[in-house]
Amino acid sequence: MKILLKNINLIHPLEKLSKSADILISNGLIEDIGDNLKTNNDVKVFDFSGKYAAPGFVDMHVHLREPGREDEETIETGCLAAAAGGFTEIACMPNTDPALDSAEVVALIKKKAQNNLVDVHPIAAATVNRKGEVISPMGELYDAGAKGFSDDGNVIKTSSILKRALEYSLMYGTPVIEHCEDDSLLGGSMNEGFNSTLLGLNPIPSVAEDIIVMRDILMAEYTGGKIHIAHISTKRSIELVRDAKKRGVNVTAEVTPHHFTLTDDALKTYDTNYKMSPPLRSKADLDEILKGLKDGTIDVIASDHAPHSIEEKEVEFEYAPNGIIGLETEVGLTLSELYHKKVLTLEQVVEKLSINPRKILNLPIPSFKKGEKANITIFDVNEIWTVDISKQKSKSINSPFDKRLLNGNAVAAINNGKMYYKNEMVEV
């Protein structure tokens, strides 16, 4: 089916474009783009006046849970949740069972994600079985389709292994993605602060993150390797990344919507949907996150989508696993908390949701030109809606944002000859 997107505002930070245009799509390609394109009976027309089209959004930090915990999420349900959330591409993290540390598992994921609207880019384990002892077969993993390496969920345990991982991955230009927490300082279940004193929960000090961010920056500087700090959450870490960037270190950072929206004040309910790793931090940390987003220290917004079953989350706070789902609230939270509150411009939003993650993972950047592949996210900055987790596409429901009022939402995702719009997948 040919489709014509009418009167849509184009937004592409790397291309100079007239503000509003029509896009004609057929066979998955942009057949034409321009003002007042002609139409006929073969073409289905969508009037997207007031909506925006951007190069397809990428969420570079998603836990798909397959293989291993298909009761929580599968590649299929995770991809559908991504499309519903406005993403055309995602990177999936390696803490599956078995871990993503062999070409076979990477191939399995690529195979299961075939013919999907959403492209799935595996992030493979940096070390065998994410144990931090021996680096993974990065060459084989890269050839099988891995776009980065990480022991996510764990920090890379020793400096010597980190050094080797950074050096080895230099051959492929891939990033080492770090979950920055000094595990000798862990063992708690919330941020150390006034609230942890009040709630009697064992604390995790923010310095546990800072120490590893510092270590990783120094190692990237020394080796010339490419380090990406996953889910940055502390004031000091952001300052460290800012300084390192000034020195020209190859370091990038991402932040999650929950870390730029919530603080550890939320834990007073002992609701396990506020339990994450890294933990929700203080107001001072959140303020620095906003500053870091604004000045470009933080390159990327990523969900850290982490599905968990009801029975795993509905337990004593200290025993609950970390993490929340986020694919379908990410665009809404970004627009509500960052665009409408004037932290970011729309161009910056598109950079952090589309351009920068592509640069970090070496993915091609879609272009709004005639003959190019149609890889487009359509979003509405003025849709006021209430999150209803029960209606979301993810297989899990662990989200603290249920019933939250948001301003702005993803409207449609177009990629690989498919469009997901209003709960329907159509061939285009």
Next chain:
Amino acid sequence: MPLSSRHLLGMHGVPKEDIQLILDTATTFKEVLQRPIKKVPTLQGKTIVNLFYENSTRTRISFELAEKRLSADSINFSVSGSSVSKGETLKDTIKNIEAMKVDMVVVRHAAAGVPLFLTKVCHSNIINAGDGVHEHPTQALLDMYSIREKLGTLKGLKVCIVGDIAHSRVALSNIFGLKTMGADVSVCGPSTMIPKFMENLGVKVIYNIDEAIQENDVLNILRIQLERKAREYFPSIREYHQYFGITRERLEKNGKDVVILHPGPINRGVEISSEVADGSSQIILDQVTNGVAVRMAVLYLLGTSN
């Protein structure tokens, strides 16, 4: 006048009037405990479950006695030999127990926040008998009762809590309760055992035990938990005793008659010497007696509120 809440989850946010009411009611029940027949029919027909996920001797016995003195039917649930070892979740356990038509649940659990969690999944009155290192409100109430009994008031008193503040649910409950009642609260212990943001609670931090003795009317000496990882927070028992242990010499040196409380069980020769533990100014055994009266008051006030 009823209490402002149908649960007792902690001392945080409990209004002064409620504490006053509990302490005054406890005075009545303490009188009952002196009688030859120590039983009243107040909670006849009520069923109370003592849900203990953590080992406890004195708190459980104290609650059980309080329940029996009030003529309630009590059931003890302890972790060993229960469904927990078969992998049942806390939610399922409480739902099953409640399905047997109970009225009140007294809960102790190693995880902070469990009493609040229970209020969301069941309808019974919930009484916190200690949750992790969060709160232990009936201990704070009985400590306050004992201090008031000994010194006549709480308002304006200077009370210092001594020991492992970071790993103590007794400390936090005492701080909240005492401050509400107008006492001046400080803590004293090794700096590794004082939470980072203690002063934000309006509590003075003292690292010198002699200073703590001189400045205060009451010392509440916490138990050093030898069996827990608390041991990693100070160099040795010997050093702890040397710098924070309460001994007769130390009290005499400071020439001060200070009231000594201890929630028990005592590690003699560690946080407190035998001489002091058994000495005249201490009210440690009174605390135990008062514990039954205070718990009777709490059970009575909550059990008759709805």
